[in-house]
Amino acid sequence: MTQFSDLLTANHAYAAARANVADARPGRRLAVVTCMDARIDVFAVLGLHLGEAHVIRNAGGRVTDDVLRSLALSTHVLGVEVLVVMQHTKCGLAGITDEELRALTGADLGFLPIDDHAAALREDIELLATKPYLVPLKAIAGFVYDVESGEIADVVRWER
Numbered sequence: 046m047t048q049f050s051d052l053l054t055a056n057h058a059y060a061a062a063r064a065n066v067a068d069a070r071p072g073r074r075l076a077v078v079t080c081m082d083a084r085i086d087v088f089a090v091l092g093l094h095l096g097e098a099h100v101i102r103n104a105g106g107r108v109t110d111d112v113l114r115s116l117a118l119s120t121h122v123l124g125v126e127v128l129v130v131m132q133h134t135k136c137g138l139a140g141i142t143d144e145e146l147r148a149l150t151g152a153d154l155g156f157l158p159i160d161d162h163a164a165a166l167r168e169d170i171e172l173l174a175t176k177p178y179l180v181p182l183k184a185i186a187g188f189v190y191d192v193e194s195g196e197i198a199d200v201v202r203w204e205r
């Protein structure tokens with residue numbers, strides 16, 4: 046499959062020129078939870094560089110059990126204290142229901158669709174803020190990234 050060969054060819058060039066980061070702890074003590082959407086270049090959007098942040102991605106950028114699992118490690122093992130939860134405009138999980146997504150995929154799952162970005166961000170940040178094991182988190186921001194303008198709306202803030 047040429048897709049895989051293309052990826053490996055690109056890797057040769059990358060490996061020859063890459064910067065090395067020895068410390069696994071994010072330099073800015075930051076984690077970003079965001080959507081898997083291919084239009085979001087997380088590092089570029091937020092002005093981040095290699096080694097500075099954990100980036101945890103899934104459909105919708107929602108706070109799932111697996112996001113909580115990752116953040117328990119980010120905070121307690123790797124020193125993360127600040128979190129951004131970033132949803133985005135034109136998201137495939139917005140304006141659609143669980144029933145429609147189950148019909149579309151044939152998967153009997155809870156997809157965490159988004160009715161309203163601000164409400165979904167508030168719900169997810171409330172969940173994060175009330176987890177006793179996430180006590181190292183000092184501040185959380187809920188952003189909505191506009192995939193057309195590239196700009197971020199600063200929607201929710203929380204601080205301990």
Ligand SMILES: [Zn+2]
Pocket residue numbers: 080081082104105106133135136137138
């Ligand atoms: Zn999305």
